[in-house]
Amino acid sequence: MNLLLEVIILNGFLLDTLGVIGLGLLAMAAARLVRDKKSWGGSMMACGAVALLAARVYVLLAPHFVDRDFADAVGPYAFELLRIMPITLLTFGLAGIVWGLWGHEKWMKERY
Amino acid sequence: MIPNIPLASIDAARPVFMIVMGVFLMVVVWRMAKEMEGWTARLMVGGAFLLCIGYAILMPMYEAGKIERYVPGAPLHDAQTAVAWHAVKLVVMNAGWLVFGLGLGLHSGLVRMPASLKFPKTQTVSPNESVA
Numbered sequence: 001m002n003l004l005l006e007v008i009i010l011n012g013f014l015l016d017t018l019g020v021i022g023l024g025l026l027a028m029a030a031a032r033l034v035r036d037k038k039s040w041g042g043s044m045m046a047c048g049a050v051a052l053l054a055a056r057v058y059v060l061l062a063p064h065f066v067d068r069d070f071a072d073a074v075g076p077y078a079f080e081l082l083r084i085m086p087i088t089l090l091t092f093g094l095a096g097i098v099w100g101l102w103g104h105e106k107w108m109k110e111r112y
Numbered sequence: 113m114i115p116n117i118p119l120a121s122i123d124a125a126r127p128v129f130m131i132v133m134g135v136f137l138m139v140v141v142w143r144m145a146k147e148m149e150g151w152t153a154r155l156m157v158g159g160a161f162l163l164c165i166g167y168a169i170l171m172p173m174y175e176a177g178k179i180e181r182y183v184p185g186a187p188l189h190d191a192q193t194a195v196a197w198h199a200v201k202l203v204v205m206n207a208g209w210l211v212f213g214l215g216l217g218l219h220s221g222l223v224r225m226p227a228s229l230k231f232p233k234t235q236t237v238s239p240n241e242s243v244a
Binding site for chain 2: 008009012015016018019021022023025026028029030032033036037042045087091094095098101102105108
């Protein structure tokens with residue numbers, strides 16, 4: 001395998017870290033928009049970014065602690081919920097970010 | 113692999129949702145970028161473009177089964193293609209969020225531009241200088 005490809009695939013953790021850092025930046029920037037400029041879209045964006053971040057961290061960490069014992073310990077219903085949770089959070093997080101960005105853009109237009 | 117449960121029936125709507133969100137993100141950022149300048153606009157448009165490719169093209173293709181999903185250790189129909197698309201997906205989605213986050217950070221004043229990237233406006237001829 002090509003060396004670059006090998007680094008990207010086998011050390012996928014590096015790239016995932018970049019994504020997590022980016023989402024963290026996004027959340028902090030959105031929070032700052034709320035604080036400094038009182039833009040309502042910012043709070044929506046911050047919620048979305050935090051949801052995406054939580055889902056992503058869970059997806060990254062899940063293979064390391066979710067096994068048969070864990071499934072037995074939390075019970076079938078909680079396990080189902082845990083399994084659906086990342087997809088739901090990813091969906092609503094994306095919606096939150098896009099909606100918040102739209103709100104912020106509208107707010108910028110109205111202000112200037 | 114995953115048993116089909118009624119609660120997860122959003123599965124069918126998810127690709128459409130992602131296409132709409134990806135395109136809408138790009139459009140909104142493009143409209144925002146008209147009122148920004150310099151690296152803020154560049155980073156935000158660049159990040160949104162990567163995310164748009166990822167969400168509107170790559171992810172629905174994965175969901176539709178047009179691109180083989182890469183799972184470490186699982187047998188692959190066409191290993192090279194699957195691995196290459198996996199690399200593209202990793203880079204596009206993660207770099208997209210990073211670049212977009214940096215752009216929004218610049219826009220909100222969370223991050224400031226490093227001085228080395230701020231070029232002064234070049235003025236070749238000063239107003240009082242004779243160029244004869």
